[in-house]
Amino acid sequence: MDISTNKRAYFDYQILETYETGIELKGFEVKAIKTGHLNLAGSYAIIKNNQLWLLNADIPAYQPKNTPLDYDSKRTRRLLLKTSEINNLADRVKAKGLTLTPLKVYTKNNLIKIEIGLAKSRKKYDKREFVKKREAQRQIQERLRG
Numbered sequence: 354m355d356i357s358t359n360k361r362a363y364f365d366y367q368i369l370e371t372y373e374t375g376i377e378l379k380g381f382e383v384k385a386i387k388t389g390h391l392n393l394a395g396s397y398a399i400i401k402n403n404q405l406w407l408l409n410a411d412i413p414a415y416q417p418k419n420t421p422l423d424y425d426s427k428r429t430r431r432l433l434l435k436t437s438e439i440n441n442l443a444d445r446v447k448a449k450g451l452t453l454t455p456l457k458v459y460t461k462n463n464l465i466k467i468e469i470g471l472a473k474s475r476k477k478y479d480k481r482e483f484v485k486k487r488e489a490q491r492q493i494q495e496r497l498r499g
Contacts, residue, residue, distance in 0.1 A: 357392075357393055369470070392412075396411075397454050400439060410430065442471065
């Protein structure tokens, strides 16, 4: 079941490959995510010390009064992926200048999973072209229906 989707990532980046990762969370963060309190806009993943980290993902407190005083909603969180996959990603990110962006958050067997994408940034003219193609497809579909 999808909890949150980063629609902006599909517009700003060309997604080359996707990976399913786990995420290391605190208990109250799990509750907040399962109720849909999550914002992936502007977040990205980096590889540091052979570990995958999620930065700038905003998970506000589930109950602000019961949250620790020093809680940072945009703290860095560790993503769980096999070491061989992390090394493969690290090589590809360094060689081609690609980015790791979170695409969606969902539950699988009662666990919270994040789908990250190996992405290439789109230029402004590519974005315009993408919008034109999408609009043309919509018009074709409307004419076929109506």
